[in-house]
Amino acid sequence: MPTYDFHCSSCGKDFSTILSIAARGEDAIVCPACGSKNVEQQFTSVSVKTGKKTW
Numbered sequence: 460m461p462t463y464d465f466h467c468s469s470c471g472k473d474f475s476t477i478l479s480i481a482a483r484g485e486d487a488i489v490c491p492a493c494g495s496k497n498v499e500q501q502f503t504s505v506s507v508k509t510g511k512k513t514w
């Protein structure tokens with residue numbers, strides 16, 4: 460099953476979730492730690508784990 464990695468911009472947590480293709484890009488993705496929808500998808504092929512972005 461495809462899993463997708465996300466990063467929560469609200470609390471800084473990284474988490475993975477299993478999504479159908481249809482769910483991608485929807486508002487259905489929330490951070491399991493804080494419930495924020497302010498999450499961004501991580502692309503594992505890039506594998507950037509060097510630090511936090513400062514927006």
Ligand SMILES: [Zn+2]
Nearest residue numbers: 467470490493
């Ligand atoms: Zn969070």
